[in-house]
Amino acid sequence: MRPLAPRALAERHAAAVPRYTSYPTAPHFTGAIGPRQAAAWMSALSDGTEISLYVHIPFCRALCWYCGCTTAVANGRGPISAFLASLDSEMGHAASLLPTSCRVSHLHWGGGSPNILSPSEIRNLAARTYDLFRVADGAEFAVEIDPRFMDAERANAFADAGVNRVSLGVQDFDPKVQAAINRHQSYAQTAHVVALLCEAGIQALNIDLVYGLPGQTAASVAATVDKVLALDPDRVAVFGYAHLPDKIRHQRLIDSAMLAGPGDRLGQANRIARKLVAAGYVRVGLDHFAKPNDPLATGTARRNFQGYTTDRSDTLIGFGASAISRFAQGYAQNAAHLLDYQARVEAHGLGTARGVAMSDEDRLRGHVIERLMCDLSFSASDLRRRFGAAALALIAEASDIVEADQDGLVEPTSDGFRITERGRPFVRTICACFDAYLGEETAQFANGA
Incomplete structure (x- = not known):
C-alpha cells in the first residue's frame, strides 16, 4: 500500500484531543476535590520532599484574541493589589501545611503576564516566597514575559528576585498576522528586551511561537523563525493555535476564514521544525526545541501544565487563580474566576475549586x-x-x-x-x-x- 502524503495524513489523524499536560485531563476535574482535600494532600507530604511552585498572575495589559489562558485586562492597579493580597494569604497557608523540610527545586511564574507587576511587586513577591519556602540553591526560577510591556526596571527586578530563565512570547513577527490576533510586537522591540535581560544578568532565554494563526503560511512562519534565530534563544516552543470560539469568547474576533486547514497547519509546523533542526536545535517531544547543551536536550524531559520542562519533582503546588497543583494522590485546581478565587482563599486559606483523585x-x-x-x-x-x-x-x-x-x-x-x-x-x-x-x-x- 502506498503511504499517504503528509497532507492526507493530517486530514486523517488531526483529531480534537487533549494536550496531555496532565492525566486525567482537566475536563475530568470535579468539585469533589476542594480546599480540605488539597490541604490534606499538602500535609501528607513526607519530610524532605522536593517540590515545585507555580504562581499564576491572571492579568495582562492588552487582550490577544488568540489566547486561551486564564487572564483579564487589569483596570488600574486596584485589582492587582487585591489579588496579590489573596496570593500572599494562600501561599502563607500552604507553607503552614507543608513539612518545613520540603525543598523547592523549581519556581515558575506564568499568566497572564507576570511583568504586569511593578518592580517593587516583583521583588516583594519573590522575597515572600523565599521567606515562606526553602528554595534550593541553584533552583530554576522561570518567568513568562510579554515583551511589549517590559523595561529595564522590571528586568533588574526579575534578576534581583533570582529569576534565571525567561520565556518571551513572540507568536509571529508578521505584521499582518499580528493585526489579525491583536498583538503588535516588532522584532526590534523584542530584541531590545532580550538585551535588557542579558544586561540584567538573565541569560537563559526561551521563545514561544504559534502556528495555525490567521494569515500564516509556511513561508511566513519560516521568516519569523529566521528572526528568532537571530535572537539566539536556548529553547523554542512551537504551539499549535487552538481555535475554540464557542468556549473562548474573544476568539470570535478572529476571522475563521483566515485559518489554515489541517494539511497547511502541518506544513507550517514541519517548516518551523526543519529550520530549527537545521540550525542545530534538538527536537524535544512534540513541539519544543533546545540547544544541544541545554538541560532540556541533555536530560530527561517531563511534561506539566507549562509544557515540557526539566522539573523533576512529582509535587507541584500552584498558587493564584486557575493554578493547578499535582500530588501523588491527584490534582487540585484553584477557582479560575478572580473573585471566586479570592473568596475561597479568604474562607478556606486555599483557592481550590475542583480536582481529581488518581x-x-x-x-x-x-x-x-x-x-x-x-x-x-x-x-x-x-x-x-x-x-x-x-x-x-x-x-x-x-x-x-x-x-x-x-x-x-x-x-x-x-x-x-x-x-x-x-x-x-x-x-x-x-x-x-x-x-x-x-x-x-x-x-x-x-x-x-
Missing part, C-alpha cells in the same frame, strides 16, 4: 502518556517494574495499536512501543488511544496536529 490505573496510563509525549516511546519492562501485572493489559493495547496502524505512525521495539518520526506530529492523537476517559467529556479540544 487511581492506580490513572498513574499507569499517565506515565505512559507522559513518556510518549516526551520520548515518543515507552519501555515494557520499565512498566512491569513500576506497575506490576497491571501493566500487561496496557502493553497488550499497545500491540493492538501497532497491529491496526496503516500509516507507519507507530512500531514495536525490542522492549515496548515507539512513535515514528512520521507519527511525531500526531503524538497527541496516539496518546489519546491510551486515554480511558476520552469520549466521556463534553469539553472541546484543539486538533492534534
Whole structure:
C-alpha cells in the first residue's frame, strides 16, 4: 500500500484531543476535590520532599484574541493589589501545611503576564516566597514575559528576585498576522528586551511561537523563525493555535476564514521544525526545541501544565487563580474566576475549586502518556517494574495499536512501543488511544496536529 502524503495524513489523524499536560485531563476535574482535600494532600507530604511552585498572575495589559489562558485586562492597579493580597494569604497557608523540610527545586511564574507587576511587586513577591519556602540553591526560577510591556526596571527586578530563565512570547513577527490576533510586537522591540535581560544578568532565554494563526503560511512562519534565530534563544516552543470560539469568547474576533486547514497547519509546523533542526536545535517531544547543551536536550524531559520542562519533582503546588497543583494522590485546581478565587482563599486559606483523585490505573496510563509525549516511546519492562501485572493489559493495547496502524505512525521495539518520526506530529492523537476517559467529556479540544 502506498503511504499517504503528509497532507492526507493530517486530514486523517488531526483529531480534537487533549494536550496531555496532565492525566486525567482537566475536563475530568470535579468539585469533589476542594480546599480540605488539597490541604490534606499538602500535609501528607513526607519530610524532605522536593517540590515545585507555580504562581499564576491572571492579568495582562492588552487582550490577544488568540489566547486561551486564564487572564483579564487589569483596570488600574486596584485589582492587582487585591489579588496579590489573596496570593500572599494562600501561599502563607500552604507553607503552614507543608513539612518545613520540603525543598523547592523549581519556581515558575506564568499568566497572564507576570511583568504586569511593578518592580517593587516583583521583588516583594519573590522575597515572600523565599521567606515562606526553602528554595534550593541553584533552583530554576522561570518567568513568562510579554515583551511589549517590559523595561529595564522590571528586568533588574526579575534578576534581583533570582529569576534565571525567561520565556518571551513572540507568536509571529508578521505584521499582518499580528493585526489579525491583536498583538503588535516588532522584532526590534523584542530584541531590545532580550538585551535588557542579558544586561540584567538573565541569560537563559526561551521563545514561544504559534502556528495555525490567521494569515500564516509556511513561508511566513519560516521568516519569523529566521528572526528568532537571530535572537539566539536556548529553547523554542512551537504551539499549535487552538481555535475554540464557542468556549473562548474573544476568539470570535478572529476571522475563521483566515485559518489554515489541517494539511497547511502541518506544513507550517514541519517548516518551523526543519529550520530549527537545521540550525542545530534538538527536537524535544512534540513541539519544543533546545540547544544541544541545554538541560532540556541533555536530560530527561517531563511534561506539566507549562509544557515540557526539566522539573523533576512529582509535587507541584500552584498558587493564584486557575493554578493547578499535582500530588501523588491527584490534582487540585484553584477557582479560575478572580473573585471566586479570592473568596475561597479568604474562607478556606486555599483557592481550590475542583480536582481529581488518581487511581492506580490513572498513574499507569499517565506515565505512559507522559513518556510518549516526551520520548515518543515507552519501555515494557520499565512498566512491569513500576506497575506490576497491571501493566500487561496496557502493553497488550499497545500491540493492538501497532497491529491496526496503516500509516507507519507507530512500531514495536525490542522492549515496548515507539512513535515514528512520521507519527511525531500526531503524538497527541496516539496518546489519546491510551486515554480511558476520552469520549466521556463534553469539553472541546484543539486538533492534534
